[in-house]
Amino acid sequence: MRSVRLGRTGEQVSQLALGAMLMGTSTDEATSVGMLERYLEAGGTFIDTADCYAWWPGPGLTGGESEELLGRWLAKSGKRDEIFLATKGSAWVRDAEAIRSGDGSYETMAAQWVGAGGDTLRQAIDGSLRRLGTDHVDLYYVHVDDRSTPLEETLEALAEIVAAGKARYIGWSNVRTWRLERIRALAEKNGWPAPVAVQQQHSYLRPKAGLDSLSNVESIVDDEQVDYLRANDDLTLVAYSPILKGIYDDPAKREGHPIMSLYAGPDADARLAALTEVAAELDVTPNQLVISWLLHQTDPELITLMGPRTPEQLETALAASDIKLTEDQLDRLDNAGA
Template identity: 40%
Template sequence: MTTTAPATGPRTSDDATTSTPVPPIALGAMLFGTRHDDAESFDLLDAYVEAGGVWIDTADCYAFWADDSGRGGQSEPVLGRWLAARPGMRDRVRIATKVGCEPLWPGSFPERTTGLGADLVRSVARQSLDRMGIDRIDLFWAHRDDRSTPLPEVVDGFGGLVADGVVGAWGFSNTALWRAERAAGLARARGLAEPTGLQLRYSYLQPRPMVRDHEHDHRFGWITDEVLDYAEANPAVGLWAYSPLMSGAYERADRPVPEGFDHPGTARRLAVLAAVAADLGVSRSEVVLAWLAGGTPRVSPVAGVSSLAQLGTAMAGVRLVLPPEARERLDAAW
């Protein structure tokens, strides 16, 4: 029997059996089953849980771009095999997965992908449960908006799964804020569970206004000041940030900051970030994660790591409590 996730917002790591409380941080399982084989994936998963981690984030489409088939579905079965090999582990972790970005055929992304029709959402949920060998998805994400499906149908699909006990909570990724708020209103009117999560890109550096995520075709894939204000006014809504460390750009010279971040504010923020990290004797990545996890509103990172060393950095970062003056310096650079 699996334990249930809360009806609203992310579950914190200190709700599970750990010796040291850890702010919410999800382990991104995107490349499990493609770049990482079972042995590597199991090592990362074991170390994450041992360090106090609770949330594991995946999707039905992971990782179609990294597999010769051009289709997804490799990550969830790895999690299923790991859970099967670790009796009792399901009670210690929370599983988040997504629907809505699987290519309709190899090479069709981003133009043609599965959407968010109610029947498809229910079908993919059952598929994900079967792949992972579980009876409940703790948090089910709409991977990106689907304007071809009426929003009431989207709400009925996800809300119905919550009502049936198949899903603990649901939310939106890569979706305009007004759509999420409208969905919440529709859910209330229908007596269904409201979306209580937003997963978008976010980091200490911010892109220029109107820059879009062309690589993934996610027009509304960013946490903006409006999103932060919305979350602060709606404490039941949890914010999750993917790509918080910008693929290593804070630490590695061979991983340059993307062109969309080329503006005077970036240089100013990088200088302050480096100074704060040096003063505290930690890495810049740790400072970024501490800034996210300890801010108001709190933003929970989704850490896609490729090594135990990277995982150690991520867990140390969310545990790090920034001195007030350090946070003030970081915020003032904005």
């Protein structure tokens, strides 16, 4: 598995990162441990989680389950020094049951987030470290951009976390480009650590024009953000949901799937047609081809974050890293669209 640099930190991390979101809940402990070991065996080094993972798979879950499982695995395996470990704060929910029994709206969920206040983050990192059984994480993200808290308060708290050795680097997730620029300017002005990674939803399909809902566009990489990342190579994109819930492999699944409301249209139709054609040439699945396409990107170079629920899904993603695309195939994929 190829490694790439993380911003200008000097760190090299695996280009294919492993998301542990469902480990300890939808994926049982034994299966999760097997997947973690398989990922390391394949050359992976970058493991991603969050303090709120995962309250949503069922009753009685509150968040922290993924970090706790990773903590048990690290304690038993002794492999903490072999991985680059990332976690996130600010999206812990105050009352998970209220969301599960609510109307399912973004607003209902967002009302339960604890946010990125200074004291909240200081307490959150301590909780994460306790569950993970480690004295530091390598990368600590603000999970959801909190516009109700002054950025100065959030950044100062993150600077304290880094100064205390509890996190080596910071990142931001689900954030718009203009906010990233403000975050970076404040960090430079005050001598605080700036984000080295931005974790956003990013895939082969492009978001359709006119999206204006916070829940729709807050986490999706658009053309403006790609341009921003090209101009600022000290900030690395970590692309989550690369296969968009697996819709690329299944035309029937795409019909009526909520995630397609962000992409559906002539541009998506043209890109899906190109994807299907190239996948058939290579005898791979469209999902695999999307991961391979992301791994081939160099302008900007990025990290692809997979979140498999089963060992079979993990193997499918790992196999994608061996797919070699010709210049012609890349050109056809890149230039497809309406």
